Each structure stands twice: as C-alpha cells, then as structure tokens.
Amino acid sequence: MNLTIVEYPDKRLREISKEVKAFDEALHNLLDAMYPKMIETNGIGLAAIQVAQPLRVLILNIPDEEGNQPDENLLEIVNPVIIEKAGETTYQEGCLSVPQFYEDVKRHETIKINYQDRHGNTNILEADGLLAIAIQHEMDHLEGILFIDKLSYARRKKFEKEYKRLQKERKGQ
Template sequence: MTIRPLVILPDSRLRLVSKPVERITDEIRTLADDMLETMYHAPGVGLAAIQIGIDLRVVTMDVSKSEAEGERQPMVLINPEIVSSSEELSVYEEGCLSIPEYYEEVERPTRVRFRYMNLEGATVEQDADGLLATCVQHEIDHLNGVLFIDYLSKLKRDRVMTKFKKAAKREEKTA
C-alpha cells in the first residue's frame, strides 16, 4: 500500500466529474488499498479517488470512532449513488482533506439510502444516518465535482478560495 499525495484546492481536478468503474480489477483493488492508507495517514474519515488525482467513482470511508488498528471499519464504495434522502436536515461540521484545516457547518439530509458495488462486485444498498450519512454525501459530492464549500454563502466560499489560491501561489514561488 502506498500513501498518495492529496490534490489540494484550488486544483481544478477537484471539479471533475469522475467516471464510473467498468469492472473490479486488481488495479481498482490496489487503488482502494492506497486510498485507505492515504486516508488513515492524513488522517480523515473519507476519501474520493479524485482527491488523489484519479477520476474514477471510488470512495473509501471509515467513520468508526476508534484509532486502534484492530477496530477500524473501512468501507470501499465503487460507483456509489444516493438512492433516497430524508426531508429532515441536520448540521455537521465538515472538513476536507483537499481543503486542509478549514471546517464549517454544512446542512444536509439527516438520513440517506445509498447503493454501491463492493470490491467483490456485489451491489449493496445501505441506510445511513449521523456521521456516515454526512460522509457518504460529502464523498459522492466529490465524485460529481462538488465541494462542501459549495454549500456555504458566496462570501465564505470566496474567502476560502482566495486563501487557498494565495497559498498555492506561495507554494509555487518556493518550489
């Protein structure tokens, strides 16, 4: 397993719509392993393949509360989609590995039903609420080129973009 470099805002790849995975191959399994390793190392609770520069509809997540190695509950979602969502909304403070050290409250449906293919190629449907529901929605948004800052006011979103564009320019000058 390899820790891969993260794609950071304002990189335009974060706005790409990811392509469906046609079939589960050894390359997809390796990608999933690398994504989990990268996610745990960051550390984060979710990662979409586009966040490491791969425009495929692959997501890794682990919303278990424990840091202990033996208690991890990794999930790999291939071609995930939201099947239904509750009208009831809840607010969670979200962050993103591609927008480091920035957190903001986002309102999303409280519960979702989602469908995905697992690494064995089986289609799975699952209900989620709480952090899992928020994480699933956040990561599927990534696959569609949507970032959590898109749910913020224009003023807040513009401030974040300006901050990260300036940081990227500073990074270029020192590189």
C-alpha cells in the same frame, strides 16, 4: 501505488468521475493504497478523485467513541447512488483537499445508497449521523463538487481570502 492528495484549487477536483466497470486488480490496488493515505492524513473519508483517479470510488472509516478507526470498520463504496434521502442537518465539515479549513454545511440527515463492493457485488446501505454526512461529502467529490461550493456567497469570499493567506504561510515555511 504511491498516492498524493490533490488540493484545491487543482482543476482535477472539478472532474466528474467515471463509473467503475472493471472490478479487477487495478481497482483493488487503488482501494488498498487509498486506505493508508486516508489514515495517514487523518481523514475519515476519501474519494478516488482526491488522489487523481477520476473513478466513482470512495472509502470511509468513521471513528468509534474512542476516536479509533479499526480496519474492520472500513467501507469501500464503488458506483454509489442515493436511492432515498430525508431530513436536514448541519455539520462542520473539513476536507483533505481543502486543508485547515472547516465550515458548516447542510446535508440530508439520513440516506440510503445502492453501491458495489470491490468485487462488484451490489449492496444497500442506510446511513445517518456522521456516516450519512461523510458519504454525501465524498459522493459530491465524484461530481466535481467541493464542500466550499455549498457556502453562502459571503462565506465563500471569506474562505477564498483565508485560503490564500494559508497558502502563502505554507509556502513560506
């Protein structure tokens, strides 16, 4: 399965992802293909919709202190639901679907989610720090929300201008 990252302003990023009902080979193949794509693009998280698959699936691998992302730290999260949230934090986020752009976004500091693994087993995960932020960022993708949607009006206008300029530069290369 050869996956390509869908980039803003592609309308597919606005699609609301569907619940996974079949924990089958197709799901496993998707998860297995998403991981190398995320690593090769220097991501720490990837939602299935970002590779044009509108399913409630996301993966995360938060780098350790040395910046490594060992395979055993990979989290595969299917059909996530936030069941508890607390606190507020601001973190500079980026997104594989909005390349070369980083912005401060407010999120919950700690969250607890209910989710399923690739085999359909139900799990609960409590997260804080970068993991909590990354989960919230990826879960937004499942609702068709991008981190740039959370910017103030003024920042959003500045982003649109900068992004158009970057797109022109990339095309000119």
